[in-house]
Amino acid sequence: MYRELRSHIISLLEANTRLDGRKLTEYRQPITVEYGVIKTAEGSARVKIGETDIMVGVKLEVGEPYPDTPNEGTIIVGAELLALSNPEFEPGPPGIQAIELARVVDRGIRESKALDFKKLCITPGEKIWMVIIDICPINDAGNLFDASSLAALAALKDTKFPAFNGVKVDYKSKTDEKLQLEKTPIAVTVIKIGNKFIVDPDTEEEKVVDARLTVSSIENGTLCAMQKGGDMPLSAEDIDKMLDIGIEKGKELRNHL
Amino acid sequence: MTYKQRIDGRSFDETRPIEAKVGVIPRADGSAMFKIGNTWAYAAVYGPRNLHPKFLQDPQRGILRCSYNMMPFSSSGERVRPGGSRRSKEISLVTQKALLPVLNLEDYPNSVVDVFIELPQTEAGSRCAGICAASMALADAGLDMKDLVSAVSFGKVDDKLVVDLDYSEESYPDGPVADIPIAMLPNSGKISLLQMDGEVTKEELMKLIGMSKKVLMDIYEVQKKALKDKYKGVEM
């Protein structure tokens, strides 16, 4: 369906450039991170990468712990591909694209131990904090994975605990107690088109992706989560190169927090 | 007789501070943001565009489809479960009825104009904010519209008639409260949304409707300016 577009993009990549003149491993500019944009959330952030615009809100709820982890709180990540943000999105319950987005963002935060779940315990075996992260795109101009991950991290950084009297949460009074982030995992999605690798695909580039690898890494370059997508397979050399790009670009993106 | 002064210090016929901007969602055919106090609405318009399934198509005119949704973190209390509710479906319906009178969709048979309203933050008056954003977005999308639509909640708190109730007034404990969202076509003064919750006499209601024209004309001026500002660079 996109034969001509694909061959055009590949010829541009061979000439070391892209549709908008960027270099292959260049993110769109500007990248902006705004904190605390949503007063009704316990933590929030808005991230823009080029024209892609995502809002993430964090709500804290008190609940019961899972039976196998009685002293640990938890996170729940939700994403809705709002029809508002992209003419291709249809209204309705989250489809597989939204579910994958939510789970990839979740994995980056959870597996890096960015949050110490034990610190989210209120009363062992009875009450724990649930950190609920909701991802809402306002404008989808490509690369929802990276923008959503960055926004989720920023929203967590912004999060303050609401008052809790042991029985009920009082959302109207926030305490000064901030949610503590132990690590900052950053997700970078590396795209393979033909035999070239790019980051931060725009809407047109996303139509001709052969394969993608979303790499989440922490400050010291250790990997904490990965997701391969796309119809084509990757060789070991491909993965090697893509991981390098993912870790390097992760360091750059982290500077925006 | 206890409501002497509004909790946030406004006068009784004053709205909360308003911010409006047009063209905030590049992928949409038309878009706008409308913020009143702490209630914040985005609207995106896509269309006229293809409509599936076929049985929804109207061979005489395009149809207007509206969707109102609160983001999960938008409520001042607990998280809102995503997926809409009966309330949001009803608001989607009355929003559609509020906007339809200004549109002429006869040039677009069998097609649809989709309006998506999303609220990242709400604190009373959300359906009216959504309608204000949606009407700017429809104009931004270049549709034939004989007027914009402006909306705000009117009502009564205790014995005072008020404009633009905020959350504390909606839940005022010490006396009767009435919450009356009204949407109006500013040029003709005709009303396209009228709902009511609470206690009010007919005389009080007619008085509020009388007050509404001036307040809604002020909101229309804000919407007008937001539309013109987007295209400011275009003027000579």
Added chain:
Amino acid sequence: MSEIKVKDKEISVPGEVLAVGMDVLPGAGTYREGEKIVANRLGLVMMDGRTIKLLPLSGRYMPRTNDTIICKVIDVGFNGWRLDTNSAYSAMLSMKDATSEFIQRGANLTQYYDLGDHIVCQIVNVTSQKLIDVTMKGPGLRKLKGGRIIEVDANKVPRIIGKQGSMVVMIKESTQCNIIVGQNGLIWIDGGPMNELLAIQAIRKISAESHTSGLTDKIKEFLEQNMPSKKTHQD
């Protein structure tokens, strides 16, 4: 005596009173309500003698007979192709209008135009139900190979083409690109990465400043300052 409430080239919004009085006539994008002439859309005020009309600043493309448009093939059938016209309505290209060659009945139509191909065609007919027929028979109508396609607001197309094509010819010459502008807002550009990018930047600039004066000179200056050859020289 009539009173005109707005200036030429001012932006007007739906419901705004443009003029009062029976001497002024309501043109496109306006309607009369009693003594008043009112804006029927968001648009740019244009006085045309005694008529006041509004030029659209936005709005999806509405297919019109005789328009030359760029379409994408979205379905290949037995007797023809269905095309995406970048509007709410798809178009039909039937076998008999597809090419100057003779196509055998039962031939495999994908060898002519396949799914995903972009073609330049001309609208032959639009019914009241917006069923659209197009033809590929005519000068300049063909399948597009190579290059890239961008989308602009269809309302800006006249400005991008310019008086008798003067604007688009200027861009073509400066950037050495082949350019075909569809009335439906799709534009095909072919000329190599740097040249295409410059042409696209010039087109986007025209779109953004479409109703300012002196645009032709501004674009000429923009192209001269940003010519790829000039840029590498400065590196």
